[in-house]
Amino acid sequence: MLLEKGSRRRSAHSAFWVMTRRVTLLAACVDAAFLCFFLLVDSPLLAWLNVVSIAMYAVAYRLLSRRRNRPAVILIWIEVLGHALIGTLLTGWDAGFNYYLLMFIPAIMVSGGWRTVTPPLVLLFVSYVGLHEMSRVYGALAPLSGAALSVLYVFNVSIFFAMASYTARFYYAMVLKTEGKLRNLAIKDTLTGLSNRRHLMDLAQQEIERLASGDGELALVIADIDDFKQINDGWGHDAGDQVLIHGGAVFQNCCRAHDTVARWGGEEFLFLLPDSDAAAAVEFAERVRSAIGAMRIEHAGQQITCSISLGVATLGPSESLEDAIGRADRALYQSKTEGRDRVTVAVPVAHDVPVDGEDDVLVAGPGVDLSVVDRRGNDRRRA
Numbered sequence: 001m002l003l004e005k006g007s008r009r010r011s012a013h014s015a016f017w018v019m020t021r022r023v024t025l026l027a028a029c030v031d032a033a034f035l036c037f038f039l040l041v042d043s044p045l046l047a048w049l050n051v052v053s054i055a056m057y058a059v060a061y062r063l064l065s066r067r068r069n070r071p072a073v074i075l076i077w078i079e080v081l082g083h084a085l086i087g088t089l090l091t092g093w094d095a096g097f098n099y100y101l102l103m104f105i106p107a108i109m110v111s112g113g114w115r116t117v118t119p120p121l122v123l124l125f126v127s128y129v130g131l132h133e134m135s136r137v138y139g140a141l142a143p144l145s146g147a148a149l150s151v152l153y154v155f156n157v158s159i160f161f162a163m164a165s166y167t168a169r170f171y172y173a174m175v176l177k178t179e180g181k182l183r184n185l186a187i188k189d190t191l192t193g194l195s196n197r198r199h200l201m202d203l204a205q206q207e208i209e210r211l212a213s214g215d216g217e218l219a220l221v222i223a224d225i226d227d228f229k230q231i232n233d234g235w236g237h238d239a240g241d242q243v244l245i246h247g248g249a250v251f252q253n254c255c256r257a258h259d260t261v262a263r264w265g266g267e268e269f270l271f272l273l274p275d276s277d278a279a280a281a282v283e284f285a286e287r288v289r290s291a292i293g294a295m296r297i298e299h300a301g302q303q304i305t306c307s308i309s310l311g312v313a314t315l316g317p318s319e320s321l322e323d324a325i326g327r328a329d330r331a332l333y334q335s336k337t338e339g340r341d342r343v344t345v346a347v348p349v350a351h352d353v354p355v356d357g358e359d360d361v362l363v364a365g366p367g368v369d370l371s372v373v374d375r376r377g378n379d380r381r382r383a
């Protein structure tokens with residue numbers, strides 16, 4: 001068997017052993033059917049051979065249940081090979097026992113690299129061709145009647161089709177599952193399960209292209225957990241991770257179906273809010289701030305609380321995404337320098353002039369210290 005590397009491979013292997021156990025059980029049932037058939041057609045020798053086969057599968061199943069996979073697989077190999085060889089020699093090539101040898105091809109091919117698979121594959125090929133020659137030369141050693149042979153052929157071919165189809169579906173399901181896992185790894189942050197930075201940038205670019213072809217607005221909100229280093233230092237890194245995980249879930253809950261939140265950096269998160277103007281984005285940011293303020297994380301019998309600072313910006317006409325994120329980031333910095341646990345709004349790009357009109361104050365929610373920061377990070381709040 002292969003050396004197992006990494007948990008993804010381990011889970012693929014455990015699924016493989018589950019499948020092997022099922023197939024073992026199925027094969028024992030098939031042999032029980034053979035046993036009845038050979039008793040019916042009065043072939044006691046063939047019936048007794050199937051009793052031996054059932055016993056071998058029962059032992060293999062027990063071994064697999066105890067995770068003694070290697071001896072179980074050896075036993076299954078011996079049974080299938082023996083069944084195919086003896087069945088073909090006794091009843092002839094036309095009985096269809098030879099098809100069971102072909103079941104080994106996919107099992108061999110997924111068991112390793114070319115150096116691993118080539119010897120058993122060649123051995124299988126030689127056995128298959130050799131068996132054909134032997135049964136051609138010697139004919140059936142325990143021949144059945146024409147009708148019994150036809151029934152046996154149809155039975156064997158049906159079992160072969162069913163097993164080959166089941167195995168193919170199993171491998172197909174494994175490929176789909178692995179593909180899904182890889183896709184998730186490419187777009188998700190592993191700790192919080194939120195989108196990662198690259199995925200958010202892709203979505204943001206799509207959103208910008210959508211905006212370019214019509215009306216609409218796009219708001220960006222950057223959130224950063226306050227004094228996160230102190231949480232790590234005071235409660236430990238695992239507690240810090242819990243804050244990130246629970247905080248991520250709170251962020252996600254605050255989002256609408258078409259909003260996206262991504263983990264932007266260590267303890268920094270970026271929200272993409274399509275169809276939101278500055279006022280809606282500030283209201284949203286304030287809601288997120290309150291939700292995080294109310295969050296309680298149980299750790300070592302105590303409760304951890306935290307706050308966040310936020311920066312809000314709306315994408316200006318012809319403005320690049322990077323520039324808009326830069327403005328949101330400077331607004332966040334303003335929130336930090338003004339005492340944390342607050343929301344700051346960047347001046348919209350179209351208003352990047354000394355602010356003296358009504359537009360500069362966007363929303364002033366209860367408890368929100370709202371300021372405005374221009375493109376260069378200067379505070380344009382009116383005195």
Ligand SMILES: Nc1nc2c(ncn2[C@@H]2O[C@H](COP(=O)(O)OP(=O)(O)OP(=O)(O)O)[C@@H](O)[C@H]2O)c(=O)[nH]1
Pocket residue numbers: 191224225226227228229230232236237238239240241244265266267336340
């Ligand atoms: N537990 C944990 N800590 C992280 C992770 N990523 C980054 N950090 C820590 O986050 C901390 C961020 O510290 P700072 O940049 O000083 O920021 P801060 O303490 O939140 O201070 P302000 O942002 O100014 O409020 C550092 O100690 C990092 O080691 C993570 O995945 N898990």
